[in-house]
Amino acid sequence: MFSLVCIALLSTFYVHAVADESVRRTGNDPKVLPSCQEIALAISPASAVFMPGVPHSPFRVLLAGVELGAIGSSNYSYDIEHYLFSSTEDSVCSIEPGSVEDLSKTIQIIAKNRVPFAVKGGGHATNPEFSSTCGIHIAMSRFREINYNSTGQTVELGAGLLWDDVYVALEPYGVIPPGARAPGVGVAGFTLGGGKWVSWLANEHGLAMDSVLEYDLVLPNGTFVSVTQDSSPDLFFGLKGGFLFISTDYLDQVNAATMKFMSGVDPKASIITNYEYSNGTQSVIIQLFYNGPNPAPGVFDDFLAIPAQLNNLTTQTFPSLIGSSGAQGVVRGRGNTVSSLGYSETFLKASINESTFWGNKLKNQTGFRSLYSIEPFLPSPDSQSPPGSTAFPSPPSLWSPTSITYLWEDASADPLVLSAITKTAKHLTLVSKAEGQDIDSLLLYSNYAIAGTSITRFYGSNVGRLRKIKYKYDPENVMGLAGGWKF
Numbered sequence: 159m160f161s162l163v164c165i166a167l168l169s170t171f172y173v174h175a176v177a178d179e180s181v182r183r184t185g186n187d188p189k190v191l192p193s194c195q196e197i198a199l200a201i202s203p204a205s206a207v208f209m210p211g212v213p214h215s216p217f218r219v220l221l222a223g224v225e226l227g228a229i230g231s232s233n234y235s236y237d238i239e240h241y242l243f244s245s246t247e248d249s250v251c252s253i254e255p256g257s258v259e260d261l262s263k264t265i266q267i268i269a270k271n272r273v274p275f276a277v278k279g280g281g282h283a284t285n286p287e288f289s290s291t292c293g294i295h296i297a298m299s300r301f302r303e304i305n306y307n308s309t310g311q312t313v314e315l316g317a318g319l320l321w322d323d324v325y326v327a328l329e330p331y332g333v334i335p336p337g338a339r340a341p342g343v344g345v346a347g348f349t350l351g352g353g354k355w356v357s358w359l360a361n362e363h364g365l366a367m368d369s370v371l372e373y374d375l376v377l378p379n380g381t382f383v384s385v386t387q388d389s390s391p392d393l394f395f396g397l398k399g400g401f402l403f404i405s406t407d408y409l410d411q412v413n414a415a416t417m418k419f420m421s422g423v424d425p426k427a428s429i430i431t432n433y434e435y436s437n438g439t440q441s442v443i444i445q446l447f448y449n450g451p452n453p454a455p456g457v458f459d460d461f462l463a464i465p466a467q468l469n470n471l472t473t474q475t476f477p478s479l480i481g482s483s484g485a486q487g488v489v490r491g492r493g494n495t496v497s498s499l500g501y502s503e504t505f506l507k508a509s510i511n512e513s514t515f516w517g518n519k520l521k522n523q524t525g526f527r528s529l530y531s532i533e534p535f536l537p538s539p540d541s542q543s544p545p546g547s548t549a550f551p552s553p554p555s556l557w558s559p560t561s562i563t564y565l566w567e568d569a570s571a572d573p574l575v576l577s578a579i580t581k582t583a584k585h586l587t588l589v590s591k592a593e594g595q596d597i598d599s600l601l602l603y604s605n606y607a608i609a610g611t612s613i614t615r616f617y618g619s620n621v622g623r624l625r626k627i628k629y630k631y632d633p634e635n636v637m638g639l640a641g642g643w644k645f
């Protein structure tokens with residue numbers, strides 16, 4: 159059956175149009191608090207402004223009689239919270255716009271007063287300041303529409319939703335849009351960050367981003383626009399998926415099975431091989447996904463033949479599969495990424511060596527844990543959009559975005575761990591180069607990349623065109639007041 163997915167994003171971070179780091183990191187900017195007050199007076203009761211602290215904040219006295227929501231309530235903490243504590247920053251106030259008009263007024267006041275701000279969809283960004291700020295924090299949490307149109311096979315999604323919410327809501331209809339594979343990931347950041355590549359359904363249905371039919375946007379000058387694109391993903395039903403936990407005794411078998419999987423042809427199947435280092439011990443976690451009640455014979459046999467310490471593969475609903483993966487509630491973390499053209503055994507072994515090498519170096523850091531996630535998409539989950547129709551150039555056939563994740567607990571270890579995660583990605587890049595891969599020209603996946611990565615590594619030759627779009631739609635550089643990738 160043919161289907162279309164429409165994602166409506168009310169979002170101010172169109173094309174990540176940002177620049178000028180210097181105006182942003184101003185934690186004590188005296189213009190911020192008055193701007194919070196100005197916004198509180200301008201918005202309708204559909205929206206609310208929240209402050210940290212006690213109920214008797216000076217803010218409430220100043221604005222007696224004005225409906226601001228529960229000042230000092232848990233909503234401030236809820237608004238600024240991220241799944242990693244290291245990406246949460248204390249803003250002066252948080253704003254929950256409840257209508258397009260109020261979002262528009264909010265961004266206009268921010269633009270007029272030139273105050274730092276951030277926009278949060280789901281809060282899964284690992285880089286600080288990408289969806290957090292010391293200034294004004296805009297939480298999109300009130301945009302929660304999930305309007306499924308069974309005739310048109312489209313769904314309208316609010317920019318404050320998590321994919322978890324979306325999967326649960328659409329499950330009764332037997333519909334799965336191509337979204338995130340981990341829990342806690344927002345619809346907005348995933349999609350805008352080029353989530354085009356990394357859904358469980360990518361092998362079968364191509365790229366998540368290509369399924370977007372329309373974006374509803376509030377531009378940096380406050381003007382509301384609808385932006386449309388064409389696409390054609392399909393409709394999906396039950397599936398099979400889960401985890402295998404395997405000891406490092408079987409690394410060779412794991413690597414062989416991973417290599418063999420890549421030469422397979424069943425697009426309903428998808429895997430992630432994760433080399434994990436945790437609490438001084440290494441292990442392998444294999445995530446297997448099959449879009450259907452029963453995997454085709456043979457697809458996962460090589461993995462299933464490896465003795466597993468824990469095997470909880472089962473036919474389960476998509477929400478249950480997503481809900482059972484990933485780390486939540488950890489304290490600090492950062493990601494990095496290396497792209498390669500497929501995986502060689504040399505690269506897999508080098509990743510295991512990196513995991514051991516840095517694990518042993520960092521194991522004294524409280525709560526240290528690392529994951530090297532090998533993501534062998536089948537050859538050519540080709541873009542269904544015409545070349546050049548999205549900001550992210552189409553990846554080549556066999557494009558493999560290895561995701562590296564480090565988690566730890568103490569802020570004092572930040573410099574050490576950040577240096578390590580930078581070095582480990584550099585080393586793996588050298589390994590691929592030594593194999594003759596032209597890795598410098600391979601695109602990186604921006605949602606995995608560490609802050610400081612050049613945007614040409616994500617957008618390639620599209621950067622010039624995107625800069626022009628940025629200047630056209632944001633001539634005053636309002637988005638330069640927010641964090642994120644810079645044009």
Ligand SMILES: *[C@@H]1O[C@H](CO)[C@@H](O)[C@H](O)[C@H]1NC(C)=O
Nearest residue numbers: 206227228231233236299300
């Ligand atoms: C606080 O946030 C929660 C969760 O989004 C929401 O249900 C509640 O209405 C909010 N409270 C106020 C006073 O806005």
Ligand SMILES: *[C@@H]1O[C@H](CO)[C@@H](O)[C@H](O)[C@H]1NC(C)=O
Nearest residue numbers: 162306307308309310311312
């Ligand atoms: C549902 O989709 C159909 C086909 O695209 C369209 O004609 C109809 O207007 C849509 N309904 C709503 C409520 O948007």
Ligand SMILES: *[C@@H]1O[C@H](CO)[C@@H](O)[C@H](O)[C@H]1NC(C)=O
Nearest residue numbers: 436437438439524525526527
């Ligand atoms: C970490 O390993 C030590 C020693 O093997 C063990 O005592 C401890 O319980 C482990 N901690 C966790 C959180 O697994």
Ligand SMILES: *[C@@H]1O[C@H](CO)[C@@H](O)[C@H](O)[C@H]1NC(C)=O
Nearest residue numbers: 400401470472474481482483
């Ligand atoms: C699989 O194991 C994970 C980790 O122990 C657990 O969270 C999840 O609920 C399990 N899933 C099933 C379907 O048993």
Ligand SMILES: *[C@@H]1O[C@H](CO)[C@@H](O)[C@H](O)[C@H]1NC(C)=O
Nearest residue numbers: 508511512515516581582585
């Ligand atoms: C293991 O990794 C370290 C750190 O990148 C590197 O110096 C070393 O040469 C690697 N060893 C092997 C056998 O690849």
Ligand SMILES: *[C@@H]1O[C@H](CO)[C@@H](O)[C@H](O)[C@H]1NC(C)=O
Nearest residue numbers: 516517518519520521522523
């Ligand atoms: C980790 O701590 C132990 C015990 O304090 C110490 O002997 C060891 O040298 C430390 N290792 C590293 C890599 O710092």
Ligand SMILES: *[C@@H]1O[C@H](CO)[C@@H](O)[C@H](O)[C@H]1NC(C)=O
Nearest residue numbers: 377378379380381630631632
């Ligand atoms: C806002 O920007 C858009 C796009 O550049 C432009 O079309 C529109 O006229 C602007 N609105 C205002 C009020 O300046």
